[in-house]
Amino acid sequence: MSTTYARQLRAARDEFVVTGHVPERYRAAVRPEIAASWARSRSGGVSPEEAHLPTLPEVDERCKLATVARPVLDRLASEIDELGGAVFLANAQAQLVRSWIPDEMVRTSLRRILAEPGASCNEAHVGTNGIGTALADGQTKIIGGPEHWGELHQDMTCVAAPILHPVTRRAAGALNVTLMDQRIHPALTALVRWGIEEIRQGLLEQTGRAERLLFEQFMARRRSDRPSLLLSPRLCIADPAAAALLPDLDAAELWDQVNRSRSPGGATELELADGAVVPVNVTPVEEGLLIEVRRQGRPPRRRSAARPRPSAAFATALEAGADALAAGLPLLVVGEPGVGKLSLARRLTSADPDLDPLVVIDCRAHLDHPERLVEDVRTTGSGARVLVLRHLDKIGVHAAKLLAPVLEVFTAGAHPPQLIATMTARGRQGDAAQVVFERFATVTVEVPPLRDRVADLPSLVSALTAGHDRRARWSPEALEVLGRRNWPGNVRELENVVQRTLSNSGGLVRVADLPLDVRQEAGRRSFTRMERAERDAIMAALENSRGNKVIAAEELGISRSSLYRKIERYGLADAGQVEVRLRS
Template sequence: MSTPAEGAGLRPEIEQAWTRVALSGLDHGMEVKDPVITDIDVKSRLRHAAGPVLDALASDLLDTRFSVLLADRSARIVDRRVGGRAPAQTLERVKAVPGAQYVESVSGTNSLATTFETGRPVSVSGTEHFLEALRVFSCFGAPVIHPITGRIEGVLDITGPVEHENDLLKPFLLRAVTGIADRLRCGSRLSDQLVFSEFQTRTARSHAAVAAFGNDLELSNSLARDLLCEEDMALVRMFAAAPQSGKSGTTMLTLASGAEVRARIDVVTGSDRGVIVELELDADAVSHYRSTSRTRRFDGAILPPMPEQTAEAVTRVLVCGEPGTGKTTRARSIAAELAGLDSTDSLTHTAFDYLDCAEKFAAEPTDPSAIIELARCSTGVLVFDNVDVLNSAVATLVRQTVNEFSGHVVLVCDTTAQDNPELRSLRATVTRSETLPALRDQRLQFGAIIKDAVVKISNLNRRQPLDHREPLQSLRVVPSALEVLSRQDWPGNLVELNAVLNAAARGRSIGDITLADIPLTHRYPEVSGLTRLEQIERKAILEALAATDGNRKQAAEDLGLGRTTLYKRLRRYRIES
């Protein structure tokens, strides 16, 4: 931390920056830390817009000791113009090089990193720099804000020797920032004009629902507006922006209404990531969905239809999946149908017999009496839940019971459980199996799954039946929250999702669920590339923040970490304020 003498008399914005930097673990006498250095996209929209402006700046600053640096929206230096060899060497000594991510935790207080942190123009001169290594500089930085989206696209910085400090450089730099913003606007207009032209062409010649997406543009024809609700538009937007969508392709999407559409994506030639998406209802899929919806769909997952049963037919069904995927509910639904009842009655009726092996054999793992009694008194349909917990002896008895039983049997098994020969023999008795997909594998159906879940929560909170489908108002997950939820890993699958949505609903039956309603543990998307240990650590930090209502000091104490260490972890795992 700074001494009172060192920190005295600082401007408020610089004093706040010093506090942030000290909490990140830097000390005044340190050198600039080694920044993260990555490749630069030389064809990026920001570099393209800034190029001529930077050329003009470099010409004006020729034969001076000033340099101009451009950073992108992640504070990575993507372009640098210097007035000669000496300024270049000076910048390299403080590691301000192209490709470097120049943030406060690496370089302390300076007009590039601090402007990026605050989103406002900042000047930092001499002793206002936190690190002594940077006190030879006087610099001024300003954010480059896209004139249409209002988002920060980057930071433009002018840096020179502290003895050459000149306040006239500030309006000089601000004019350059305005020039880059104007070129961003013009570039977007040109790209979006191409997207708009292609959209008009497609809507004129196609009878399909058409949506178009550009950097600052989102269009849809009347068919698309009738077909797609807001959740569906968020789904289509995510599909259009997916990495695999860099070229034309076709896939099936499930809408919140349950309808299936065939989506074709085409990249607009000459545009900056502009795409056209054509959506056509799959008539066969919709017809089949309507006629078999009781058995083809379960909480958004597409399932194979139940085979037609004759009076003499005997069915052995295996339902398996990861924990939380809804195996028990699905098994009960199948059992109800096999008993000749509507699957929606599966939680209340007694037309089938149910045994939870995990519960029954936890205390008496070798007592077979429950299985014998269940088979003897069964009404004709048996459900054995959690058969993966059975030891060899009891698994053998269940297999014998299944083989000898004259009625229908439904087995439920966890796919993550350790396999054994007896369990494999038991699974071999089935005539049909269903594997419920993990939630993370249903990205394209996620909007429909969310819709089903919030309708049930709304009905529960207004004390309506869970399957009530009257045209009443219900909760709605706004697109920004839906996008964050769709990017979670969901190890607990539907059980975890329902817990999160229940917490976000807060007892409401109507209204919007926004990002602010999502629990802290799920408010931030998963970070790719983490080891298993890092994933566990990140989850523990999120849970601690949630338990302390975002109080970082208390969370650090609960975790047994210093505040500086916690702040480092928050940045590392991209957990925002």
Template sequence: MPRRQPGSSLTAARELYLEVTKDPSARPLVVASWQRSIEYAVKPGCIDAPYLENPNVDSPLARAALPIVTRLHEQLADDPVSTMITDRNGVVLSRTVSHEGLTTRLNRVQLAPGHVFAERYVGTNGIGTALASGRPVMIAGSQHYVEELRDFHCAAVPILHPVRRTLLGAFNLTTVRQGSAGMLMALARSVAGQIESEIAAISSRRERALFQDYMDACSSVRPGAVLALNREGVMMNEQLRSAVTGADHHALLDHAREIADDPRFEGTRSIALPSGRVAELRVSRSRRENSDAGAIFRVRVIGRPQPAPAVSAGAAPTRSGLGLVGSSPQWLRAVAETEAAFRAGSWLHLVGEAGVGKRTLVHAIHRAHGDGRRLEMVEAPLSESPHATEHWLRDVRELCAQPSTVVVLRDVHLLGDHLRRQLTSLLAHSDKAATGQLVIASQPSMVTTNQELDLLCGTSVELPPLRHRYGDIEHLARFFLLKYRPSGESSCSPDALTMLQRCPWPENVRQLESVIRGLARRPAGGIIQVENLPPECRVSSHKVLTTIEALERDAILRGLMDRNSNVQRTAQDLGISRATMYRKMRRYGIVPSSLT
């Protein structure tokens, strides 16, 4: 095929695509990949692989592959061949290469750890096409979509979970040698098979370890209710099964999964259940051979179920005196604790995911109990240059020195270590009796490791994410509909409300308000049906998605909606098998019946 100068347009790409389709040696898999690349509007004249700052290099796939790839690297010493492991999104997790010249050429095209080589960004290439098709592929020379990659020959093989058969990532071999396609593909298949076998062995050891620790907990002198889980499965004894049922059961599992996903967490955690009871969880980790096998929970349920407040049709329950929508026990407890701390004059640390309502809560409580004091919101500085941080710290010092002021420091989790230490020192040397009231707001996933700053606050309150506020989504949806359609022309059908309640809402109340605002602005009023909901609401999985996963989920949703929920046609158009399509739909919680 003719080479074109960098900067070729999509028109040139379409011309090359026609040449690919006419080439008798072109395989349907490559032709389909080029078609997808054109639809993604990938630029063939330049490489543009996004870069992730902190890819998960400690995943089960990466750990299983490390010793195998290390041995292979020793065998390929001085050969111009590179080995790579990627995750299922096409992020390069590791790369080994012993040939200096090849290293330079790979770096020049961004084929390095941290870069994303999914078809959506780089077009047809070994890694991206193997992941998109779910099949081993050999992409040689001019079969690459982006011109800068056409000097390379790549053999990539998807790596599947040995039990669930879900896609974990890919193993890729890249070289500049010609005429070695058969050998390269045979080697890539062999290594991928070894990695899958090692994953199976590790999974088996991990499952046995978790089961043994679970049995030890159940056979202790006073076992009580016991739960054990990891990403592979859940085990619970009869005491827990009978003590926690219905919505409480689902809430407990949701919280437990989030805790289990953090291998650093051990200790005690209390969570409010939808019934009004509190579950106290004593968490221990199951560890074997420096590997985390999961979490063991000893559960104690405290209190009795509380009757739900009676709410008239079309109304939204509010916290008395504050006007805050919501009646879930988790939300009411967080509001009560925040209100009590504020009224007592304590310095307060509010922790919550983005969009849960930290600012709304502070404004509501200030209106009710501010006693005429001025409320000042202080954002994290945009820059941590010496001039910017000095100016920011001076503003904080001056505001805190005014007893008639309530100072809210927002997004403290965004502060760098040095600035956080400076802020801690400033606040620690303040006379609380002569200063204004301080409220610190941060997100839980990035809470400061500087415990001294936390200890300066007399009270710490964690606001629950919307996915844990069971029952409040319906009330919030009604509230926002009334806010943006005061005439009351719009309402949600029962099916649409059910779909809204299934959503994971990663951006919490802020995202729900945005969705309802868009629905309320439709030219036609009336009842909002399922088909009126945007794609982001057509899922039921509570899994927090990466940006790339969200893009893939939305592409599948749009395809299904455009093709009247026809899974097979959508899979064909996306260039994946029907089995892969169903796996992705299960992963993202996409229900075909909700799309028609």
């Protein structure tokens, strides 16, 4: 990277931090993918000034991925030895799991910024960087010097790529090579790709018997002239053509959908998470369904009302939970009261007949009698496919001591139940309950509070409404008022408000039908965090669509009229105009 180019990039980034736009004069210097990542970093409120990477607790340095990757990364590290670089392995949450840094000086300077196992490179935490951005975009990324969002990376070049699990197709982590200067060495991308393929091969060899059987069936049955995938309730194996055509695969959701819509002849259509529709042929095979995408016919079309997608925050929790279950690892679900921890556990297990029935034991039921709790777990849990221990943080040291051996017997058995625990507090290391679960190398997922995932509110309201009055519909204005609250009681509180509202109204729910306290509170408030999140999402959609409101509304999954209302409400009329002017 030439000094002039680096200087231009640096100036562009500095202005972007302040204005949110790439100045016209530097436009040629900033690659669109970098501008998109800067926009995410900025709207996510990431400070570029941080002096080191944030450290998150609970990284499993001996996880399957790390074990499989070790020989590959040893080899990579020796290849880059002379270049003075470092190799990093991160998990699916972009948290560093292991590092290989042969050079002492490089090691010292990376240590200074806490680039060590446990550190987070998640784009949401540190902004544009190799690992975080590769995982956010699902693609190989080369991020040179000032293309990084944060000050701490300005003199480094990173080449990173996500590691897609060969069977589940979910990101298992990311591989990254960092050089301590702004040179982009052409061989690095090839080296990283080689490393990724080797690790994927290793993961395949480690995969369980059932998954391997599926994979073998897939390889034997698929036709090379059609994009194909093999689906079971928990797994989805896709060839590269299908993966490119159907980028938003969610095995459990597709499984449900295909089973609902399948005709006797096997021809049906698949609606993807973004509302696109593709025609497919479905053939049952021994362990699942073989799905072949019929390319001939019309290309994927968009439906006017796209199915709502979970917010990024909730989708991350779902994905991490699904990974834990696919690997059979005990899962710890944390989050504020009423946020939907048990509901997440139900959702993760509901599509899979192997994970049925779900046995739920509320640890609060026997607070004064730990022996009863343990007896309950022993008797009820022994035949269960999934055992959920709710409110595990409420048990005391004595109960934890009694519970540990019981759980250990379960996990050592021939058919161990899938263990899931829910609790409200996170990171209380040493807490008796957590100690119980840490014995089993638990995966922890956090269900974000409702105020941090405003995008989920309409779909939650509609799910909660369906349980009461299927005919009721909510006006956009009423939903907007709900979105202006902070929801300290989370989804449970929302459920209560939905119930109260529906007990007084039917048909179309308008603002006037909402309980008085809800309306009054909404009237008093200035913008909440949820509103700010919504406003940022709208700004990002307007930026992506270059100010085109039809495309922006489609991306946001809302109607055009609703987008116009929100633009006015948040004072974003300028955002579109500025964008149009800049890009024209």
